[in-house]
Amino acid sequence: QSIAIAASQILLLALGLTLVVVAGHIALSIGFTTGLSAVVMALVIKAVGPESGWAIVILAMGVGIFAAVVVGLVNGWLVAILDVPSFIGTLGTYGIARGGARIVAGGATVSIRSDEARAFGNGDILGIPVPVAVAGLLALGCHYLLAHTRFGVHTYALGANRASVERAGGNGKRHLMWLFVISAITAGVGGLVYTGRFSAGAANAGEPILLYAVAAVFIGGASLTGGQGTVVGTVIGALIIAVIQFGLVFSGLPPYWQFVA
Numbered sequence: 482q483s484i485a486i487a488a489s490q491i492l493l494l495a496l497g498l499t500l501v502v503v504a505g506h507i508a509l510s511i512g513f514t515t516g517l518s519a520v521v522m523a524l525v526i527k528a529v530g531p532e533s534g535w536a537i538v539i540l541a542m543g544v545g546i547f548a549a550v551v552v553g554l555v556n557g558w559l560v561a562i563l564d565v566p567s568f569i570g571t572l573g574t575y576g577i578a579r580g581g582a583r584i585v586a587g588g589a590t591v592s593i594r595s596d597e598a599r600a601f602g603n604g605d606i607l608g609i610p611v612p613v614a615v616a617g618l619l620a621l622g623c624h625y626l627l628a629h630t631r632f633g634v635h636t637y638a639l640g641a642n643r644a645s646v647e648r649a650g651g652n653g654k655r656h657l658m659w660l661f662v663i664s665a666i667t668a669g670v671g672g673l674v675y676t677g678r679f680s681a682g683a684a685n686a687g688e689p690i691l692l693y694a695v696a697a698v699f700i701g702g703a704s705l706t707g708g709q710g711t712v713v714g715t716v717i718g719a720l721i722i723a724v725i726q727f728g729l730v731f732s733g734l735p736p737y738w739q740f741v742a
Contacts, residue, residue, distance in 0.1 A: 482610060482613075483727055484720070484723045484724055484727045485610065485613045485723075486610055486612050486613060487723040487726060487727060488616075488716075488719045488720045488722070488723035489610075489612045489613045489615070489616035489617075489674075489719075490612070490616075490671060490674070490675075490690055491690050491693045491694050491697050491719040491722055491723065492616045492619075492620060492694075492697070492715070492716060492719040493515075493612075493615070493616050493619065493667055493668065493670055493671035493674065494511050494512065494515060494667065494668050494671050494687055494690060494691065494694035495694040495695075495697040495698050495715050495718070495719055496616075496619055496620060496623045496667040496712065496715065497511070497623070497660075497663045497664030497665065497666060497667035497668060498511055498664050498667075498668075498694060498695065498698050499623065499627070499698050499701070499703060499710055499711075499712055499715045500623065500626075500627060500636055500660050500663055500664065501567075501660050501661060501664045502640075502698050502699075502703045502704075502705070502707070502710055503627065503636050503637060503640050503703060503707060503708065503709065503710040504636050504639040504640045504656075504657060504660050504707055505639065505640035505641075505643070505706060505707025505708065506560060506567035506657070506660075506661075506707070507567050507568055507571060507695075508556060508567065508571045508661060508664045508665075509568065509571040509572050509575045509691075510552055510556060510571045510572075510574040510575040510577075510578050510665075511664060511665070511667075511668035511687065511691065511694065512575070512668075512687035512688045512690070512691030512694075513575055513578035513579040513582060513684065513685075513687060513688065514549050514552045514553070514578050514665050514668040514669060514672070514687070515549075515668045515669065515671045515672040515675065515686050515687025516578070516579070516582045516672060516682075516683060516684040516685055516686040516687050516688065517545075517548050517549065517552065517578050517581060517582040517585075517669075517672065517684070518545035518546065518548055518549045518668070518669035518670075518671075518672030518673060519545070519582075519672035519673070519675045519676045519682040519683060519684075519686040519687075520582045520585055520586045520591055520672075520682040520683065520684055520686075521541075521544055521545045521548045521585065521672075521682070522541045522542055522544065522545035522598075522672065522673055522676045522682055523541075523586075523591035523592070523593050523676050523681060523682025524585065524586070524591055524682065525537070525540065525541035525544050525545075526538060526541045526593045526595050526598060527591060527592075527593050534597060535597045538595060538597040538598050538601070541598075542673050545669060545672060545673055545676075546666060546669045546670070546673070548669070549665040549666055549668060549669025549672070550662055550665055550666060550669070552574055552577075552578050552665050553661045553662035553663070553664060553665025553666065554658070554661075554662060554665075555574055555577075556570060556571050556574055556661040556664075556665065557657060557658035557659075557660075557661035557662060558658070559571075559573070559574070560657060560661065561653075561654040561655075561657035561658050561661075562654060562658075579684065579685075582684035583684045586682065586683075586684055590681050590682070590683045591681060591682040591683075592680060592681045593676070593680050593681060593682070594680065595680070598676060598677045598680065599677060599680055600677070601673070601674070601677035602674055602675070602676065602677020602678030602679070602680075603677065603678055611674075611677075612674045612678065615670060615674060619667055619670065620712055620715075620716055623663075623667070623712045624711075624712035624713060627711070627712055628711065628712070632656075632659075635651055635656055636656070636660065637708055637709075638651070638708075639651075639653055639656060639657065639707070640704075640706075640707025640708035640709070641707065641708035642708075668687060671686075671687060672686055672687065675687075693719075693722050694719075696718065696722060697715055697718035697719040697721075697722055698710065698715050698718065699718070700714075700717075700718035700721055700722070701713075701714025701715040701716070701717055701718035701719075702714040703715070725739065725742050726739050729742060
């Protein structure tokens with residue numbers, strides 16, 4: 482269960498990123514998009530009070546996802562409309578999301594008291610931890626989208642040759658906008674799970690696992706030049722990283738050996 486939960490945290494950031502990478506781009510802002518969503522969710526719950534109930538928790542989740550979508554739209558606008566290289570554009574929104582999350586949180590971790598939020602982060606469904614179930618459902622959705630739909634075909638084609646997609650009548654810019662929004666949404670869901678697990682929203686919620694998420698995508702077989710990669714490969718990549726992390730802990734090795742491995 483510990484390995485599965487660790488893998489699910491990485492996977493939630495990596496799922497949407499997989500689609501972006503397949504299209505030949507990168508989204509560096511996902512780590513702090515996670516943090517922004519976590520902080521926004523916690524602030525909404527805290528504003529209402531500890532007896533919030535599921536209705537307010539669901540509302541807080543919706544507002545947290547909305548904050549993530551805004552970051553995704555900005556990324557899409559920069560890359561698709563203004564033709565800013567995705568590395569540069571999303572590095573800029575990385576800083577904006579990081580600073581924005583700290584500003585709205587007042588520079589501190591936003592602690593909450595909500596049994597419903599705690600159940601979302603630490604409960605289980607039919608014996609499966611909720612974070613694992615959420616990551617699994619999103620993985621199935623992203624896999625279907627990428628492997629079995631016209632949207633997925635266009636995503637691969639966009640990564641292989643964007644000019645050919647547009648010559649064939651496809652709207653490459655609009656498609657790219659959607660990809661960055663999807664990557665922001667999956668990262669935002671990671672922030673919601675974080676707030677539920679730890680009963681707190683932190684601006685740096687996704688920072689420690691950002692590079693793990695990027696690594697999972699490429700370990701899973703995606704190409705930096707685009708046109709190649711699968712969600713199944715990303716799931717395997719996330720599991721490999723989680724197994725290495727916890728395998729070394731179970732072996733009794735010092736934590737810094739994880740980075741060497």
